[in-house]
Amino acid sequence: MRVEIVPIRPEFDAEICQIIQSVGGGGIAPFAGHTDLCELKKLFLLPTSRGHGVGRALSEHCLNFAKQQGYAKCYLDTLSSMTQAIKLYQQLGFEHLTQPMAGTEHNGCDVWMLKSLN
Numbered sequence: 673m674r675v676e677i678v679p680i681r682p683e684f685d686a687e688i689c690q691i692i693q694s695v696g697g698g699g700i701a702p703f704a705g706h707t708d709l710c711e712l713k714k715l716f717l718l719p720t721s722r723g724h725g726v727g728r729a730l731s732e733h734c735l736n737f738a739k740q741q742g743y744a745k746c747y748l749d750t751l752s753s754m755t756q757a758i759k760l761y762q763q764l765g766f767e768h769l770t771q772p773m774a775g776t777e778h779n780g781c782d783v784w785m786l787k788s789l790n
Contacts, residue, residue: 695721698730700738700746704775708744715748715757727760735764736752739789746789747773747780 673710692715698715712734717727740764749772772785 694730695726696730698734699735700741700743703747703773704777709773710741710743710746712736712738712746712748722756727757728764731760731764735787735789743789746787748785749778750783750785751780752764752782754783758783758785761787762777 696717699713700710701713703709703711735746766787769786770785
């Protein structure tokens with residue numbers, strides 16, 4: 673599997689669009705108001721990519737990138753119906769929070785998790 677870190681930009685090239693269309697995507701973004709906290713964002717896999725270790729590989733790649741960028745912690749939010757994703761996040765070391773972190777940009781999720789990258 674080839675994984676690339678590509679800065680978000682308005683004009684995605686055809687190859688990146690093809691990867692997203694055939695597998696899925698995800699990324700790391702700074703968390704508002706914090707210099708040592710990032711957020712795992714928009715992680716998704718198309719149904720044909722699930723169950724093959726792609727989600728784990730993509731998540732680990734994003735977390736390693738975040739650590740290399742100097743982040744100490746990574747936050748995520750998701751839906752309680754995403755049971756397989758939550759199981760993966762727990763295996764990766766994410767711990768449940770009782771509420772969203774202040775600064776969360778959206779309110780549609782009902783599961784909040786945090787992981788130390790140290």
